[in-house]
Amino acid sequence: MPATTQLTPQQQTIRELSDQLVEAQQPLRILDAVNWDDAVKADFFASGESRLPRVDADYYAQRDLGFDPEAKRQELLDLELRIRRKLGEYSPAGAIMRRMCREYGEVVQMLAARGTPTFSLLSRELYGSPLDAFHAGEPTLADFGQMMAETLGEIDRSGLLQPEPRTIRGADAVSMLQTRLAESMPDVHESVTVMPSDGIVSDAAAGSDYIKLRTDALFNERDIRLLEVHEGWVHLGTTLNGKAQPVCTFLSKGPPSATVTQEGLAVFVENVSLATYPERLRRVANRILAVGMAEDGADFIEVYRFFRNQGISQDEAYTFASRVFRGSTPGGGPFTKDVSYSKGFVLVYNYLQLAIRKGKLDRVPLLFCGKTTLGDLHVLSNLVDEGLVQPPAYLPPVFSNLHGLAAWMCYSGFLRKLRLESIEADYSSIL
Known part of the structure; x- marks a missing residue:
């Protein structure tokens, strides 16, 4: 990575502001702030799984966030104003950093609201909800989860794909x-x-x-x-790749919008590299269904029993249920981060489908130049042209050569237009 003294004055300014943003978000350790400790688990099982875990706003208040929420929000506001003053209203890099400041500010607000209904509301704003539609009139994430669960049920009933033992x-x-x-x-x-x-x-x-x-x-x-x-x-x-950026170092870290894109990208790569398997998909589907249950008013015990009814062990069922309610309360709304895997997958798939259809294959590798967000890729493409963002030095095998991916997406683009319900009737005599 070039030393900052080798940068132009404009690049130097962007680099300094970018470094300040990376430093400002450093204490925002979301999962550390919301996870429950082992004593909560021990108490739940000591009750015979009949009493809700003892987690409320006072429980979280005893756990130091590592920063003062009001001071941190003010710091992010000051940084947002400083970025505008130094880079101008319409600087592409500045626009991304200012949006990140606002998003990190929402994260601070969410963490400060642990154990209250506001926590779950802000979680849905940042990560999404099972009730989110991908487009007007289209299926929701909850529909996606239910469809996957039904298909996996048919696979289970076939008895042909048994889970491999974990040894x-x-x-x-x-x-x-x-x-x-x-x-x-x-x-x-x-x-x-x-x-x-x-x-x-x-x-x-x-x-x-x-x-x-x-x-x-x-x-x-x-x-x-x-x-x-x-x-x-x-x-x-x-x-x-983000840490190797010489100017836009903010790409080494990502707010929740980047989490949605990055988790979706990871699930997409799992699929195109054939690394995934039905048991993995079941976990993803169950996460959507469990978060949806909590949004509909189910408490921790009901969600725990949902996982147990899937044949999941006590320890794993507790872990999965606690993921749904961490940061919230056992009778409150969910922490919705777990829907980001499927939401991000569909959004990334749609983006790649359109990018390839429109011949914009140069946009595809930009997903890997750091902790990117889909909405920023157009801007990042311009920043690459300006020399402010470096193309990714590392790409996974399935993305390092786009010939195969482009061909696969071409086939996929046509196949998704076919109505499976009609095909099912036509194929009934040969299945």
């Missing part, structure tokens, strides 16, 4: 994933560390230059392949 312990999975990343990401794998962790809720989590695997989790070969693609190729890949 690989966390320590062994760490070594296996590190080896896979060295083979599939040879240019950047030395910048990436896979490590065991006791402090994460999910089985895996990606950071700035690492992937953590939960120590007490069990994995199978498919899980490790999925982690390689989802956490490695996409989440670490976009982070490393």
